[in-house]
Amino acid sequence: MMKRKQGILSYALIILGAIMASFSVALILLPNDAIDYGTAGVAIIISKLTGFQLSLCVLFVFLPFAVAGFLFLGKKFTIKAALGSVIYMLGLEIFENIPFELxxxxxxxxxxxxxxxxxxxxxxxRNGGCIDGSEILANIVVKRLSDKTGRNYSLTPILLIFNALVYITCFVVIDSTAALLSLLVYVVATAVIDHYTDHFEAIKQVTIITQDPDGIIRDIKEKLNKTCTIMDSRGAIAGENNTLICYISFFELPLMKDIISTHSGSFSTVSTIDEILR
Incomplete structure (x- = not known):
């Protein structure tokens, strides 16, 4: 019952977040000559150049990434991403028709x-959703690279390159003022996101204390295609146990939480890793 309530709450918070994002874009950023970043920024540029309805542009730009997310990142992630994107598009459609001036x-x-x-x-x-195709693209690229090389990669370079291309395009096809204001949006928004998600684009180290290491390692391998470092440890009360260390992406954390929750007597901590040296 508790897990079901947490699931419902996560979907409700995704909806609230999408409403906040669409409110900001439609009623504050666009009227002040700025655009969103990522695939939403691409959709806004297309809408400005063609005159097509913004919400439809967002849909058409995001849709290929959503399909790719379903194929490479799984059903649960795609459902939350689709929910957030639908609410975001509906919010744009509604808020664009509201007379408001800051x-x-x-x-x-x-x-x-x-x-x-x-x-x-x-x-x-924070609730396992996503409304931007660039994050899905970065996840897919990082996952493919990790599966192929066995190494862990940050999402940061891919996201920076994608957004740099968006702002360069904005600078060329719209104007320099819009590009610079949009860059300010990116700086402020990512600063807020990093504060509340602890650098979501960075690699995450999950440290798991457990008396069932074999079961957790098996689930991590099957569901995340990741491996672990194993260390012997001892608890003051629980006695002999094992400490597992695993490196994953921010978007793999919900699945990792599900894995740990199915193994009673296990608990974990999560920390952000800036760089892994080899």
Whole structure:
């Protein structure tokens, strides 16, 4: 029952986060000549150049990434990503028709809008969702590289390259002011996201204390295609046990939590790893 309540709460928070993100984009950022980043930024550029409805542009740009996410990242992740994206698109459709004007300087409005956008995206990410195709793309690339080489990779380089291309395109086809204001959105939003998700794009180290190491290792291998480092340890009360260390991405954390929860007597800690030296 507790797990079911937590599942319902996670979906509710994804919906709230998507509403916050669409509110920020439609009513604060776009009226102040700034755009969102990632695939949403691509959709906004297409909408501005073609005059097509923004929500439809978001749908058409995101859809291929959602399909790829279903094929490579699994059903559960895709369901949450699809839910967040649908609410985001509906929010854009609704908020665009609401007369609202933030009477302040562009710089302040964009900083405020970026903070709201970042808070909404942080809610989505912390609950296993995603509304941006660039994050799905980065996950797929990192997963494929990890499966092929056996090494762990950060999402950061892929996301930076993708967003750099978005802002360069904005600079060329729209204007320099829009590009610079949009870059400010990215800086503010990612600062808020990093604060509440502890650098979601970085590698995560999961340290698991357990008396059932074989079962957890088997599940991690089958469900995440990852391996673990095993250390003997001893608890003051529990006695002999094992400490497992595993490196995963932020988007693999929900599945790791499910694995650990099925093995009674196990608990874990999660920390952010900036770099792994070899």
């Amino acid at each position: 009477n302040t300087e562009h710089f302040l409005a964009v900083a405020f809008g970026g903070a709201i956008l970042g808070a909404g995206l942080a809610l989505i990410l």
